[in-house]
Amino acid sequence: MVVATDKSNGRSIPATNISPNTIIELEKGDPVVFEKYWRKRGEECSIVIRGWEMMSYHGDAKNNVCWYMLPEVERSIRRLHHVVGNAVTHDRYIVVGTGATQLFQAAVFALSPSHPSKPINVLAAAPFYSEYQDEISILRSGLYQWGGDAASYKKNEPYIEVITSPNNPDGIIRGPVVKSEAKGKLIHDLAYYWPHYTPITHQADHDLMLFTFSKCTGHAGSRFGWALVKDIEVAKKMTRYVQLSSIGVSKETQTRVVKIIGVVCDGYQNFGSMESELFFEYSKHLLRERWEKLWAVIDESKVFSVAKYPKAFCNFTNESSEPSPGFIWLKCEEGVEDCESYLLEKLKVRARAGKRFGVDSKYARISMIGTDDDFNEFLRRVSNAKKE
Numbered sequence: 001m002v003v004a005t006d007k008s009n010g011r012s013i014p015a016t017n018i019s020p021n022t023i024i025e026l027e028k029g030d031p032v033v034f035e036k037y038w039r040k041r042g043e044e045c046s047i048v049i050r051g052w053e054m055m056s057y058h059g060d061a062k063n064n065v066c067w068y069m070l071p072e073v074e075r076s077i078r079r080l081h082h083v084v085g086n087a088v089t090h091d092r093y094i095v096v097g098t099g100a101t102q103l104f105q106a107a108v109f110a111l112s113p114s115h116p117s118k119p120i121n122v123l124a125a126a127p128f129y130s131e132y133q134d135e136i137s138i139l140r141s142g143l144y145q146w147g148g149d150a151a152s153y154k155k156n157e158p159y160i161e162v163i164t165s166p167n168n169p170d171g172i173i174r175g176p177v178v179k180s181e182a183k184g185k186l187i188h189d190l191a192y193y194w195p196h197y198t199p200i201t202h203q204a205d206h207d208l209m210l211f212t213f214s215k216c217t218g219h220a221g222s223r224f225g226w227a228l229v230k231d232i233e234v235a236k237k238m239t240r241y242v243q244l245s246s247i248g249v250s251k252e253t254q255t256r257v258v259k260i261i262g263v264v265c266d267g268y269q270n271f272g273s274m275e276s277e278l279f280f281e282y283s284k285h286l287l288r289e290r291w292e293k294l295w296a297v298i299d300e301s302k303v304f305s306v307a308k309y310p311k312a313f314c315n316f317t318n319e320s321s322e323p324s325p326g327f328i329w330l331k332c333e334e335g336v337e338d339c340e341s342y343l344l345e346k347l348k349v350r351a352r353a354g355k356r357f358g359v360d361s362k363y364a365r366i367s368m369i370g371t372d373d374d375f376n377e378f379l380r381r382v383s384n385a386k387k388e
């Protein structure tokens, strides 16, 4: 690899093929950084599907609330949580969906009263994952509506609070924040509660937890997520929602999920695997390296800042470490009021604006899980950014 030395600070940032005028797309959290790992695994993680296989809508209707789920998918998900130790699966129903996106909507539907006099409020503490609001509002449902920032909810009315932990966009570990006399139901979105992003400090044990294949192994294109649900009635209602919106989840996807999770878990459960061949170790190292490079640039920046994360002991890796979130939650310093516009106009970097996450425009979110080229080019441009 060619290494170019950045003139302004003498730091080495790998050269890229990206021309200075090209806009770098870091607005979405497309997890292509993990491609490198799966390429190395080669045929071991490939699947072949013949023309006559998996033609049925059904999975395991006899034994499972989630009737379209293949039995081996359920076993894989339980195995993965057992290996990682990040969530309790005992006495939980598993509902699978076309991404956590579909399951979030299924969960809100399932937790909403069936015949309300007015829609129930769905809340999340700002900065919240930017898609929740649109997913709740798009159909103008009579059952639920977007209620805004959970931290400032003052109504004495029932609510559903979404807790994203670690949080997207800022990587912070969170708990519920609503202070209301009224009864609330909780959805825990644990999309990033995996060892490559954050120390696994405990086994999450909530009533309704959402996970996604997209952010766990990086297979966003497969469109697969799962929910761990305590209450059978909630699991049934969520399954009904998925049935009505897509009659289940692609069996091709489910087959791939089994394969990929199998490769991840086998690495940990079979002796003889080298640490660098284990998915979470490899990915954690990759993200850690990116964060270290980023801190070096941000610490000297007069234009941007990023909040520091505390270390915590990870029960999975058996060591204390800092989180390596999937996003940079960038703050512009004095003199730059609109961080997203500054990034786009001055640095030609497309970010997602703070306003989308329910906070002011001094903030913007940048993906940390894109390609090496995009990341290195981003570093180079940030290290050259000057206060005007």
Ligand code: PMP
Binding pocket: 029, 098, 099, 100, 101, 102, 129, 164, 168, 189, 191, 211, 212, 213, 214, 220, 223, 224, 225
């Ligand atoms: N929840 C959070 C917090 C996310 O960041 C994302 C993906 N960006 C999702 C849910 C949706 O994931 P999926 O790709 O499984 O629909």
